[in-house]
Amino acid sequence: MAAKKSGKGGSAKNSATDKSYVRFENVQKSYDGEVLVVKDLNLDIPKGEFVTMLGPSGSGKTTCLMMLAGFEPATHGEIFLNDSPINMVPPHKRGIGMVFQNYALFPHMTIAENLAFPLQVRGMSKPDQEERVKRILDMVELPLMAGRRPAQLSGGQAQRVAVARALVFEPDLVLMDEPLGALDKQLREQMQYEIKHIHESLGVTVVYVTHDQTEALTMSDRVAVFNDGVIQQLSSPESLYEDPKNSFVAQFIGENNKLNGVVKGISKGICTVKLANGTIVKADQVNVDNVGDGTTLSIRPERIELQPKDKMDNIIEGRIEELIYLGDHIRVRMNVAGNDEFIVKVRNRGQKRNLSEGQKTKIGWANTDCKALDLVA
Amino acid sequence: MTDIAASETGTTSEVLTTRDGVPLKRSLARALRREKMRALMLIAPLLLFILLAFVAPIADMLFRSVENNIVQNTLPNTVVALRDWNPNSGEIPGEPVFEALAGDLKIAVSQKTHTRLGSRLNYEQPGIASMFRKSGRKVKNLEEPPYREQFIEIHEGWGTVENWATIKQFSSKYTDGYFLSAIDRERTEQGIAEKPEKEQIYLFLFGRTFFLSVTITISCILLGYPIAFLLANLPLRSSNLLMIMVLLPFWTSLLVRTSAWKVLLQQQGVINDFLVWTGLVTDAGRLVMINNQTGTIIAMTHILLPFMILPLYSVMKTISPTYVRAAKSLGANDWTAFWKVYFPNTIPGIGAGSILCFILSIGFYITPELVGGTSGIFISNRIAYHISSSLNWGLGAALGVILLAIVMLFYWMYDKIVGIDNVKLG
Structure with a gap:
């Protein structure tokens, strides 16, 4: 099996250490025979992991989930579940729990009947069914809802029932397709923690699809950032934010300032970059190879020091365009090296700062906080 | 303040x-x-x-099903004169009534309507028929008034309170007689009883109408369900084409479609010719598919299919495909997912389509008339016969009222069992 592995990118390093439970091998998918929605996907998910597929709409993440669930056939490649190929296994024999975007609770059944459905089709006896349904309802803290219909539930309750139904037959793998999309912000945050806790206590493997990066960062062990049918980066939430591998990930995860320039020199992983207005700055070499290449520098707004007092790796001048007071911090929009969307977050520590719009001021950052990535317009 | x-x-x-x-x-x-x-x-x-x-x-x-003018029309003055008479008094009416009777009866005899009246009233009070016949023969011999004693002399029936009470009772304008014959009953000496067996027809026809309507409705469900499913689930381009094919017969005249079935189904018709050509049936054994119940069922199923497909389609269109997906992901095979999850959600559509098809078919007239022969006709064909041929409008109206009541009853039952709010027509 191991010899067969031809995975590039994210798959190779993980499968070497952990035994993978779900594996995508060179999977491609096209709906119309003209456009590849998923291009050569390789992904290994060890047992018990919470993996999120994150990406903008149309990036192929939901298609991957549907292929794993068995609702869409892969055009090319093979998907393995617990080391056995499942391309030819129909969805109902895969034993994968799934939570749908709009919950898909059966409207003609009560909550108890909905929850008993997967047990019933598995031929479980009536008393066992009732026992399990009761237990799972207690787990999602809805013990009194058994007799209600889905239409009588609030959004959050329906959400919990949908999760409960996907878990009640004790699958080892649960797929979730943007399950919190229909909830309001507060409820969504609460449910994120609940789902996270359920995952931790049951130890199931979860593959979660979302386009909401906060959701992905809060809940996941690892996040696969999708764009254009390709996994751009597969890593932990922390390294996704701290060490983006390319400009797309840097842009997509969190807030980010871009500065375009040309690489003038590379030594020991530090690039010297000449910006559009001639300023020279230094940055971490991440995704540039040669001197003379164009590059996009990525700097997080909170890593920039405004009016630095200490000596810093890079200190350049910018002009303050706009000040937005947000309570815990002040957002300063600046014009830096011709980019007037440059954002600096200044922590509100209580002391008066003499900032005013139109003022020219110095900003500084450390080399390691600035990443030299592939050039984007 | x-x-x-x-x-x-x-x-x-x-x-x-x-x-x-x-x-x-x-x-x-x-x-x-x-x-x-x-x-x-x-x-x-x-x-x-x-x-x-x-x-x-x-x-x-x-x-008209309850209208009853025969006593009033035959004995108009007597009826007026009888108004003041109270049957409970125990005495027969006075001279003015007999005077009016003499006048009315003379006119009735000249128009030969008195025997009809006699036999009509004989249903209610036995013996009256002979009383009227005998009086009719002798009324021209009546001498000068007072008439009372002379009438009693002609027939002692005129001296009994019961006979007069019957005349007065049925001098009112309304009757239940038509309804009784519409359900194959009649008033006899022993009260309401069944008609002789060979005269019974309507209950049988009601039964057949009901049976054929149910058969047609079920055929429509069986044929329409898959089509509606395809319509709701095919890509837009194909489903539009299919929709036009469903609606096309809808836009064609009912008469044309029924006549087309005549061409197809008759013994020398297209289908039989084809079967003989393929050797499946012999030339002598051509199938009889028209002018019987088979013809009615085939033609009416075809005509009523759109009424089943369209409500079904509109309901199926609203059923999210994720329900079936969810069922499968929970471990249900294709059949269980359909039967336990998809099908229950289409019941409102089946209900709406069935109500439409059943109510339409229970009152269908043209198609059974053209392709039903004698064994495939409906109660409505009998109603039409009474309205336009036998001119017994009272009976036709009574049959119509019963038909209407049956439809209302089914509607009410449906509302009780399924709930009319669950019906979706679009």
Whole structure:
């Protein structure tokens, strides 16, 4: 099996250490025979992991989930579940729990009947069914809802029932397709923690699809950032934010300032970059190879020091365009090296700062906080 | 000030009122009256049209099922004279009634209507028929008044209170006789009883109408369900084409379609020719598919199919495909996912389609008339016969009332069992 592995990118390093439970091998998918929605996907998910597929709409993440669930056939490649190929296994024999975007609770059944459905089709006896349904309802803290219909539930309750139904037959793998999309912000945050806790206590493997990066960062062990049918980066939430591998990930995860320039020199992983207005700055070499290449520098707004007092790796001048007071911090929009969307977050520590719009001021950052990535317009 | 304070304290405990003390409900009704009047004005032309062209003629027609003019028309003056007579008095009517009877009977005899009246009343009071026949023969021999003794001399029946009571009772304008014959019953000496077996026809016809309608409705469900499913689930381009194919017969004249079935189904028709050509049936053994129940079922199923497909389609269109997906992901195979999850959600559509098909087919006339022969005709064909050929409008109307009542009954039962709110027509 191991010899067969031809995975590039994210798959190779993980499968070497952990035994993978779900594996995508060179999977491609096209709906119309003209456009590849998923291009050569390789992904290994060890047992018990919470993996999120994150990406903008149309990036192929939901298609991957549907292929794993068995609702869409892969055009090319093979998907393995617990080391056995499942391309030819129909969805109902895969034993994968799934939570749908709009919950898909059966409207003609009560909550108890909905929850008993997967047990019933598995031929479980009536008393066992009732026992399990009761237990799972207690787990999602809805013990009194058994007799209600889905239409009588609030959004959050329906959400919990949908999760409960996907878990009640004790699958080892649960797929979730943007399950919190229909909830309001507060409820969504609460449910994120609940789902996270359920995952931790049951130890199931979860593959979660979302386009909401906060959701992905809060809940996941690892996040696969999708764009254009390709996994751009597969890593932990922390390294996704701290060490983006390319400009797309840097842009997509969190807030980010871009500065375009040309690489003038590379030594020991530090690039010297000449910006559009001639300023020279230094940055971490991440995704540039040669001197003379164009590059996009990525700097997080909170890593920039405004009016630095200490000596810093890079200190350049910018002009303050706009000040937005947000309570815990002040957002300063600046014009830096011709980019007037440059954002600096200044922590509100209580002391008066003499900032005013139109003022020219110095900003500084450390080399390691600035990443030299592939050039984007 | 005190008034306002009083009224304000009053509002909390009793009827809500406006500031000036008018009850809130009345005030609201007054405010809405203008709008209601305007709404009524908008629907007034249609309402008037429906009343004049639909409700009134039907009501008039249905009313004929209980209308009964025979006593009044044959003995008009006697009926008037009998008004003052009380059957409970124990005495036979006085001379004025007999005087009127003499006049009426002479006219009736000249028009030969008295025997009909006699046999009509004989259903109610045995012996009256002979009384009228005998009196009819002898009425020309009557001498000068008083007539009372002379009539009793002709037939002693005129001297009994019961006979007079019967005449008075049925001199009213209404009868249940038509309804009795519409359910194969009649009034005999022993009261209401079944008609002789060979005269019974209507209950059998009602039964057949019901049976054929149920068969047609079920055929429509079986044929329409897959089509509706395809319509709701195919890509837009193919489903549009399919929809046009469903609607195309809908836009063709009923008569044309029925005649087309005649061409196809008859013994020398296209289908039989084909079967003989393939050797499946012999030339002598050509199938009889028309002018019988088979013909009626085939042609009417075809005609009523769109009425089943369209409500089904509109319901299926609203069923999210994720339900079936969810069922499969939970471990249900294709059949279980369909039967336990998809099918229950289509029941409102089946209900709506079935009501439409059943009610339409129970009153169908043209198609059974053309392709039904004698064994495939419906009760409505019998109604049409009474209205246009035998001119027994009373009986036709009674059959119509019963048919209407049956439809209402089924509608009510459906509402009780399935709930009319669950019916979706689009």
